[in-house]
Amino acid sequence: MTTPSLPPIPGPTDGPSVRIGALVPLTRPGWVDAGRHLLAGLELAVRDANEAGGIAGRPIELLVRDTAADPQRAAAAVDELALLGVAALAGEYHSVVARAAAARADALGLPFLCSSAVLDALTQAPTPWVARLAPAQSRGWQAYADFLLAAGHRRIAVAAQAGVYWAAGTRILRDRLAPRGGTVIEVDPDAPTPTALCDELAARHATALLLLTGHPEPAVSIVRSVRADRRLAGIMMGAPAGQPEFPEWAALLGREGAGIPFLRYLPERLGPLGARVEAALRERLAEAPSFVAFEGYDTVAVLAEVLRSHGTDRARIAGAWPRVAVEGTRGPIRFSRPPGTGVWQWAGPPVRVVDRDPAAPDRFRTLRTG
Numbered sequence: 001m002t003t004p005s006l007p008p009i010p011g012p013t014d015g016p017s018v019r020i021g022a023l024v025p026l027t028r029p030g031w032v033d034a035g036r037h038l039l040a041g042l043e044l045a046v047r048d049a050n051e052a053g054g055i056a057g058r059p060i061e062l063l064v065r066d067t068a069a070d071p072q073r074a075a076a077a078v079d080e081l082a083l084l085g086v087a088a089l090a091g092e093y094h095s096v097v098a099r100a101a102a103a104r105a106d107a108l109g110l111p112f113l114c115s116s117a118v119l120d121a122l123t124q125a126p127t128p129w130v131a132r133l134a135p136a137q138s139r140g141w142q143a144y145a146d147f148l149l150a151a152g153h154r155r156i157a158v159a160a161q162a163g164v165y166w167a168a169g170t171r172i173l174r175d176r177l178a179p180r181g182g183t184v185i186e187v188d189p190d191a192p193t194p195t196a197l198c199d200e201l202a203a204r205h206a207t208a209l210l211l212l213t214g215h216p217e218p219a220v221s222i223v224r225s226v227r228a229d230r231r232l233a234g235i236m237m238g239a240p241a242g243q244p245e246f247p248e249w250a251a252l253l254g255r256e257g258a259g260i261p262f263l264r265y266l267p268e269r270l271g272p273l274g275a276r277v278e279a280a281l282r283e284r285l286a287e288a289p290s291f292v293a294f295e296g297y298d299t300v301a302v303l304a305e306v307l308r309s310h311g312t313d314r315a316r317i318a319g320a321w322p323r324v325a326v327e328g329t330r331g332p333i334r335f336s337r338p339p340g341t342g343v344w345q346w347a348g349p350p351v352r353v354v355d356r357d358p359a360a361p362d363r364f365r366t367l368r369t370g
Contacts, residue, residue: 017061018054018312020046020303021081023074023092023101030069031215033246034093034292038115039064040284041296042090044277049304055312060304067092071100078104078112087312088113090299093292095119095137095165102130102343111317114343115299116292119165123342131321131335131344133295133302133328137165138172138340140263140351143370144240145176147261147353148208150368153236154182157206159189159197159213159222166212169240173210189213194225202231209235211260215243220252227256238262245290250361258356261367266291267330267350268366274329288362298328 022042025035042062050059063086065077074097081089088111092098098117105112106127114122114130118137123130148156156177160166174184185204189212191197201209209226213219219239226232239262243249249257270278277297281289302324303317310320321344326333335344351370357363 017059018307019061019063019084019086020300021077021084021086021089022062022064023067023077023089023097024064025069025093025097026064026066027068029214030067031093033248034116034290035066037246037281037285037290037293038091038093038296040281040289041277041293041298042115042300044280044284045297045300045304049300055304055307060300060307062300067094067097067101069094069097071097074098074101075104077101078108078110082108082110086110087307087314088303088317090303091115091296092117095122096163098122099164102127105129109314109318111314113299113303115295119168120341126337126342128321128344129318130342131324131346132341133298133333133346133349135265135349135351136338136341136345137168140265140370141169141172141240142176143351143368144238144261144263144353145173145182146370147368148238149177149180149182151236153208155185155204155206156182156208156210157185157187157201157204158210159187160210161189161213161218165241169212189218189222194221195229197222198225198229198232201226201235202229207235209237211237211239211243212241215246216248216252219243220249223253223256223260236261242291244356245292247287250356255358255361258358258361261353261355263370264291264352264354264364265330265349266294266352268352268369270329271331273327277329294329298326298330298333301328302326302333 024039046060067074093116095117102123106129112130114132116134118134120136211219237260242262244262281293305326306320310316321335353368354364357365
């Protein structure tokens with residue numbers, strides 16, 4: 001593949017600030033709640049780093065670009081930010097968007113620390129330029145499959161929309177469940193009527209339905225339809241991608257949205273740093289911070305430490321991934337190169353299966369630790 005020609009890419013700015021480019025979904029069809037929380041974490045960490053003296057006395061400046069869940073828009077933003085002289089890229093939530101950004105960053109020789117996207121194959125080939133904080137999808141979704149089996153579910157329906165991320169998730173579940181006696185049944189999340197989807201679930205005797213769909217729609221409509229169908233009173237709904245994590249889910253569904261297990265990348269108890277950051281994020285967001293906000297904070301915390309220790313040269317930043325040792329909000333952060341990902345990966349992010357407590361939907365219950 002040939003890379004389109006571009007004007008010469010400048011190095012990191014020699015001006016008064018050290019620039020970091022931030023890729024964040026802030027408008028639809030992007031997952032706006034996730035983008036808002038991610039940005040809050042990024043901005044809080046920049047504030048804290050600057051209050052601690054910045055980078056050799058130079059403040060960090062965050063240049064934010066809205067990706068709106070559009071891979072082409074993200075790739076164009078990477079080009080723009082590279083020309084503006086950013087030292088590194090941070091952020092992104094949607095896996096297919098992060099993959100496009102990672103490919104462009106690799107082509108340009110621009111370090112990219114991906115905050116939240118989990119798709120295993122974030123790049124087509126191994127690259128020294130990209131690192132990631134979120135766990136690879138296979139790790140989280142295998143833990144979710146183990147949770148389903150331990151809960152006694154063997155006939156699991158998946159309402160999966162088209163897309164690389166959802167297809168990868170379905171494959172991971174099937175590969176994990178099949179050798180252990182589980183069956184994955186695919187149903188249409190875009191059935192012509194809610195009744196048609198419920199008819200299919202009842203006819204196929206599924207005991208669990210996984211919502212591998214966008215949020216709020218069609219996920220919210222599916223939950224309401226299944227909850228209203230007496231034939232499906234015993235079915236468990238799940239959302240491994242984390243749709244119930246955000247306040248919008250609870251606002252739209254109330255108690256109907258409780259008891260739907262999902263993956264959460266937070267420890268059950270935060271340490272002192274995590275607790276301090278949680279309080280600051282809660283004040284900034286005017287609501288409880290999601291795990292995505294902590295991912296944003298940890299992203300800048302890592303980049304700030306690398307910039308302090310290794311300077312703003314892009315090649316030196318990328319070369320520092322294997323030497324990172326940073327205390328993050330969710331535990332010590334170090335990177336390794338596990339097979340199958342092609343990027344530098346934090347191997348230690350916490351993975352839990354949780355749900356919103358039906359007795360108190362604002363409270364989360366731990367169902368399994370992965």
